Amino acid sequence: MGNTRAKRFEEIALPHLDAVHRMARRLSGGTSDAEDLVQETFARAFRAFDEFELREYGAKPWLLRILHNVFYTHAAKSRREPTLLDDVDFDRFADELDESAAGSGGPRDVAWDRFDQEIKWAVEGLSPEYRSVLLLWALEELSYKEIAHVCGCAIGTVMSRLYRARQLVGRALREYAEQRKLSTERFEP
């Protein structure tokens, strides 16, 4: 019975080990912490396996949601204080859009492959909330609904976080480009 359950769990969950590991590395910022997070995630998922509804979202968002909670539980324990993020509702965040950016010539044709290391630094400099939404969007290609499920927030919050995260990465890349005396007008959306 136990072996059958474990086998079925392995079939459904283990194909997503790479996705969970990738996110764990990006969230924790360290290899050994990431490994602990991954192990804890799969152990919790296995315990909760009988409650899992494959039809609702699929195994990957389910595992990533568990990882998300494991990470924040550990982070809250170590910090002993809640995370404060200046979230803005999607209906209001457009009010904060940069007028000048909206009116100016937009960015085009950035040679992204010249900035791999800078992109890494920029993403690692984001707060975990922005980082996780950005990577769930880009790496795991989850829909906004799935990202909202993973992060436990509203779709509007996902959209505003994504916008902010892209903006922050753009600003960081702009700074790197300025340091390297490259053209800086193309990084921010």
Place this chain on the structure above:
Amino acid sequence: MNCREFQKYVGAFADGELDTPTNLAALEHLNMCPDCAGRVTHVQGLKRALARVFGREPVPLVLAERVRDRIRSGAAEGEAPVAATAAESAGAMLDATSRRTGRTTRRRTWLWLPLATAAAVAAAVSLWRNWPTAEPLRGAATLALGQWAADVASVHERCSAMGPRHHDVTIAKDCDAIAATLSDRLGFKVIAPDLTGDGFELVGAEACGLPGRRGGHVLYRQPQTGEWLSVFSVEPIREIERRCASSCKGVICAPATRQPLHAGCRGTLMAVGWSMPSASYVLCAPRSEDELLALAAPLRARQIAVADRARGHVSGPVRFAIKTQPDPAPR
């Protein structure tokens, strides 16, 4: 739709997440505005760049094995699904509904707490009686005396009593050559670390392994105190694999014996073990748990880094946390 409105939806448009009327309005705007078309290209380019930069990280082989082991050991131990735990792990901790479920979990935990405490006390008393002269154990990583640790202690005792005669003349005299020769002979990676920085001199090496297991044994001695230290590389020991899989440190520590074995061995003989896919590794010496863990950690970290590199996994520089404590005073 104007540029300002489009900017609000640029990400959702690029991801195909807009509803039909907004999508049509956005398309209409894009036909007239090359700047906003550039913004869409920019978002798509950033997405591809992120996927390229962060999407090339294969899972370390060791981790995949550990996760599998943990699932299997959970299944073997009958890790029962618990409704409240499921709700908790499904992530409901952050909303009000699951906070209610969380309280149910805590209430159930409290009901089981007296029974769990009684069982723990009984186990501790049993261990104490079976091991009458045991000193108090330190640290969460210390586990009860296992068969593997007893085997390690017996070989360590036998070989250190032989001293320099333990050296196999067919094996080279420096650490790297010993590791290479024994690895070739045994068919798995044998380690023979250079521990001169930690005050241990190489004495000899032997392909003597452990009872029932093939393996290499490298023996070291500290000239000042006369303490012996053994490094074993042996065929996988299931108990070490299982315990390491459920240990957050990835390393387990166990007292091998507390009795001084001979003049060179004083105090409690401790053993530290960890596993890689093809072999298990054990350090054994009359040292404290912390000291042995400090010796084992860089060896294991180096092995993991090498294994990852072999699989094309590029990781950052490995930081070795070597504890620089003075040697304990002789008792």
